Amino acid sequence: MPRLFGTDGVRGLANQTLTVELALRLAQAAAVVLGRGRYASERRATGHRPMAVLARDPRVSGEFIGAAVAAGLASSGVDVFDAGVIPTPALAFLVADHDADFGVMVSASHNPAPDNGIKFFAAGGVKLPDEVEDRIEAALNDPPVAPIGADVGRIQRFADAEDRYLLHLLGTMHNRLDGLKVVLDCANGAASGVSPDAFRNAGAEVILIGAEPDGININAGVGSTHLEHLKSAVIQHGADLGIAHDGDADRALAVDASGNSIDGDQIMAILALSLKERGELAENTLVTTVMSNLGLREAMSKAGIGLIETKVGDRYVLEALVANSLSLGGEQSGHVIMTKHATTGDGVLTGLHLAAELTRTGKSLAELASVMTIYPQTMVNVKDVDHESLTDDEAIAQAVVVAQKRLGDRGRVLLRPSGTEPLVRVMVEASDQELADEIAHALAEVVKAQLAR
Numbered sequence: 001m002p003r004l005f006g007t008d009g010v011r012g013l014a015n016q017t018l019t020v021e022l023a024l025r026l027a028q029a030a031a032v033v034l035g036r037g038r039y040a041s042e043r044r045a046t047g048h049r050p051m052a053v054l055a056r057d058p059r060v061s062g063e064f065i066g067a068a069v070a071a072g073l074a075s076s077g078v079d080v081f082d083a084g085v086i087p088t089p090a091l092a093f094l095v096a097d098h099d100a101d102f103g104v105m106v107s108a109s110h111n112p113a114p115d116n117g118i119k120f121f122a123a124g125g126v127k128l129p130d131e132v133e134d135r136i137e138a139a140l141n142d143p144p145v146a147p148i149g150a151d152v153g154r155i156q157r158f159a160d161a162e163d164r165y166l167l168h169l170l171g172t173m174h175n176r177l178d179g180l181k182v183v184l185d186c187a188n189g190a191a192s193g194v195s196p197d198a199f200r201n202a203g204a205e206v207i208l209i210g211a212e213p214d215g216i217n218i219n220a221g222v223g224s225t226h227l228e229h230l231k232s233a234v235i236q237h238g239a240d241l242g243i244a245h246d247g248d249a250d251r252a253l254a255v256d257a258s259g260n261s262i263d264g265d266q267i268m269a270i271l272a273l274s275l276k277e278r279g280e281l282a283e284n285t286l287v288t289t290v291m292s293n294l295g296l297r298e299a300m301s302k303a304g305i306g307l308i309e310t311k312v313g314d315r316y317v318l319e320a321l322v323a324n325s326l327s328l329g330g331e332q333s334g335h336v337i338m339t340k341h342a343t344t345g346d347g348v349l350t351g352l353h354l355a356a357e358l359t360r361t362g363k364s365l366a367e368l369a370s371v372m373t374i375y376p377q378t379m380v381n382v383k384d385v386d387h388e389s390l391t392d393d394e395a396i397a398q399a400v401v402v403a404q405k406r407l408g409d410r411g412r413v414l415l416r417p418s419g420t421e422p423l424v425r426v427m428v429e430a431s432d433q434e435l436a437d438e439i440a441h442a443l444a445e446v447v448k449a450q451l452a453r
Contacts, residue, residue: 004140005133007313009119011108014061018116020068027072027104029139030120033132034102035078036145053098053158055083055091056106057190057248060215061116066106069118073104074153076145083161085213087190087249089346090165092125096343097164107190110225110246113216125343126322127315162194169198169349172341174278175360178203182355183242183255185230186211187223191249195348202352207237219246224253224334224347231259240358241365243351250314251334252347254354256365264334265296266369267354271336272305272328273371274357280327280340281305287320287329287337289313294412294429299372312416314345375411376433378440380426385451387417387424399446403428403439411436413443424451 004010010026012018035050052073056062062085070080078101083094088105095103103121111117120128120136128136182204186192192211199206209229210222222229224244234242234255241262242255254262268286275281285306288296292309300307308324310316314335321329321339330336335345342349357368390396396415403413411430418425426444430436 004137005130008109008315009105009117011111011115011117013114014065014116018065018118020064023065023068023118024072025140025144026118026136027069028076028144029136029142030102030104031073031076031078032139032142032145033136034120034122035073035076049153050078051081051098051100052078053081053083053091053094053100053103054106055086055088055094055103055161057108057218058085058188058192058213058215059108059113059116059218059247061114062106065116065118069104069106070155074155076153077147077151078153080153080155081158082155083158085190085193086162086165087194087346087348088119089250089342089344089349090161090194092121092344093165093168093342094125094158094161095121095123096125097168098158105248107248109248109250110187110219110223113218113220127318127344129319166194166197166201168341169352170201172349173202173352173356175356176203177352177355177359180241180355180359181205181207181237181239183207183209183230183233183237183239184211184351185209185222185233185242185244186249187219187245187247188213188217189219189223189245189247189249191245191348195245195249195351198348198352199355204355207233207239209233223247224251227253227255227261230255231261235259241355243355245347245351246334249347250345252336252350252354253334254351254365256369258366260366262365262369263374264330264332264336265293266372266374267334267336267350268328268330269296269299269372270357270368271338271353272300273303274360275328276303276305282325282327285324285326287317287324287326289317289331290414290416291332291427293332293372293377294375295373303371318344375429375431376436377427377429378433378436380440380444381423382426382444382447382451383423385422385424385448387422387451389451390415390417390424390447393450395450396446399443403443406439407435413439415443415447
């Protein structure tokens with residue numbers, strides 16, 4: 001039976017895969033695992049009851065799924081502080097700020113409106129390691145805790161949740177954004193309220209697109225997966241830059257004044273150099289995933305900044321950051337973690353600090369992003385193959401060696417089995433797009449021939 005938890009919580013088609021019943025049982029199981037663990041037991045010994053913060057993005061199914069989660073928690077003796085519609089990183093911040101035992105975010109991030117998901121955060125606002133998720137999944141088969149009378153949990157509105165998060169964001173700024181014109185694309189998602197407020201309070205002139213959520217238009221042709229409207233708006237309004245969030249605002253991508261995309265690798269390069277200049281880049285080291293562009297590696301090497309690579313997933317980036325006491329890491333997709341200010345990827349925080357570099361340095365975003373050269377990158381998904389046998393196939397290994405020799409030190413090859421589907425991702429970076437395409441498709445044919453099911 002496949003694992004219920006994916007790379008970022010439990011996701012599925014709302015009311016079909018992710019049902020009210022599953023949401024209720026997940027909440028009841030989490031109440032046992034997270035609300036009655038060692039930390040929670042210590043709190044109860046001093047008279048505290050288990051406490052959780054709950055939030056959601058604005059997709060319509062979040063209303064009934066959030067209600068099911070609240071019911072599951074309260075029926076298991078957990079007091080619930082319902083923060084309503086706020087970004088995922090706001091939920092993570094509030095778990096720590098409110099000293100809660102754990103948090104629950106109802107969101108499917110950048111997925112379309114019919115999907116939804118449930119993410120859990122432990123005390124301190126950190127994502128759960130695999131083993132804790134496995135304990136929650138195992139607890140689904142146990143009878144739920146069913147306290148009675150005064151021992152049942154209470155559900156109350158977390159009235160100042162967004163204000164607390166906004167003040168936190170503004171408190172992280174090292175300089176204001178006065179004189180800057182910014183276009184924000186909020187993906188008709190959870191950042192539609194707080195992101196414009198944050199940028200305006202920081203001094204920027206703000207133009208909004210994708211900031212009218214109606215429950216069904218989240219990520220629909222807008223946000224970080226659809227930059228075309230943001231590019232047009234930046235050029236139309238003569239803005240200095242554009243920032244695009246996804247549905248739950250745990251990531252940010254950018255657009256420069258000429259309408260060129262600025263991805264997570266470029267954003268990390270800009271922020272890493274800024275932190276190093278100010279003496280705030282711990283160990284002069286950046287954490288990235290295996291998918292980060294070769295150009296980022298070259299730029300960091302030139303700047304005397306070391307790299308630690310992890311597998312794909314922002315929680316693995318966070319694990320490396322914490323284990324090595326580092327300050328900055330992230331993914332090409334725009335998940336950027338600044339551990340001084342956040343425990344997870346935060347698109348609003350990232351956007352603010354990126355914009356702050358323009359006013360601090362007096363440079364354009366294009367100038368700042370020019371510190372790294374982006375190598376053309378081609379990704380080919382080879383479907384319906386025995387992906388688990390990838391590392392054992394000698395013919396594939398030899399084909400990779402030959403391809404890497406052809407690329408030399410001006411490119412690289414990465415073959416990665418999917419963690420959720422029977423497919424292999426073939427990624428090739430090269431000095432030009434034509435060569436990257438040629439080698440990627442040739443390797444894909446080898447993988448298909450060797451691992452066909």
